[in-house]
Amino acid sequence: MAVALILVLVAIGSVAFHLFSPWWWTPIASNWRYIDTTIIITFWITGVVFVAVVVFMAYCVFRFRHRPGQQAIYEPENRRLEGWLTVVTAVGVAAMLAPGLFVWNQFITVPEDATDVEIVGQQWQWSFRLPGPDGKLGTSDARAIGPDNPLGINRDDSNSKDDIVIEGGELHLPIGKPVKALLRSVDVIHDFFLPELRTKMDMVPGQISYVWFTPTRTGTFDILCAELCGVGHFQMRGTVVVQEQSDYQAWLQEQTARKFARLAPTE
Structure with a gap:
């Protein structure tokens, strides 16, 4: 009983x-x-x-x-x-x-009008790359990664010249616009996780994975790493700021100093 x-x-x-x-x-x-x-x-x-x-x-x-005097019945099937x-x-x-x-x-199934945004994970920070006025991201290559080019962006690609590079800062996105996030890791396995946006995907070195989403609410949202990636895993946090279209465009115009052409050293 x-x-x-x-x-x-x-x-x-x-x-x-x-x-x-x-x-x-x-x-x-x-x-x-x-x-x-x-x-x-x-x-x-x-x-x-x-x-x-x-x-x-x-x-x-x-x-x-169990009851006294009661015998179990054998029924194999x-x-x-x-x-x-x-x-x-x-x-x-x-x-x-x-x-x-x-x-x-x-x-x-990514919408055709989705904007490509690159998100790079490394011990222990998040970096981002947004397309410039041409609306296209330049290519990247892990072999090009170095102290003066931590994301491995291809300097010979004309589309990369106006790309906006943000290291360890905030990723700004417009509300109501689909985004395709291209995910890369430069060292170990990380996991891009946006709880409020229900977005989560592994980032494997040597591979480019992706997720897509459409922000539906303005605000500030935490980016977390959901894969144990070393002693600094707990502090690997980033921020996504979702803004109205006008505010996003104003922020985008202020990022001239972050264009890859200005960051890359001249040869």
Whole structure:
């Protein structure tokens, strides 16, 4: 009886913790509400199954507890029960996978009007590169990385001359405009994580990964590294500032001194 009661309390406590927990995710600030919806669907399905299994275990412990003179029945298999369990499990797994596949298709399909922005992770800071007036980012090469070119930008690419380079500062973005973030690492594996924008992707040295998102709320949002990258991992933080279009354009015009052509030494 005590074991059955504990199991029931575990089920009730789990549901209550889920409903009244103070550790819900932060309010969303991008177009990725689909991710929240997918997680909630998964919570509902797995939560119902968890409660059903625990309550069933409590019932079995109480219903089939040991009693003097009662002998257990040996039943090695039950095809009807196995069939129902297979069908219910398959439906539950499909219900969890289908929304995820739909969201994943959106996640990898970048809008044609998205602006390319490069984000570089290194121990232990974030650096950014924005396209200049030509709207195009220049190419980069890890072999070009050096003290005077920490992002490895290609000096021979004409598109890189007006690129805006920001080392360890703030990344400014306009509200309501899709952004394709090109992610690179120059040393070890990092992970670009914007909790409010529901954006998270690994950054592997030698590879260029990407994510895209559309900011839907102005404000200042923290960039975190979600991959243990060394002793300074805890302080690897950055900032994204989402602004109205007019404010963003005003900020962009003030970044003349950060153009790569001015930062790169003349030969």
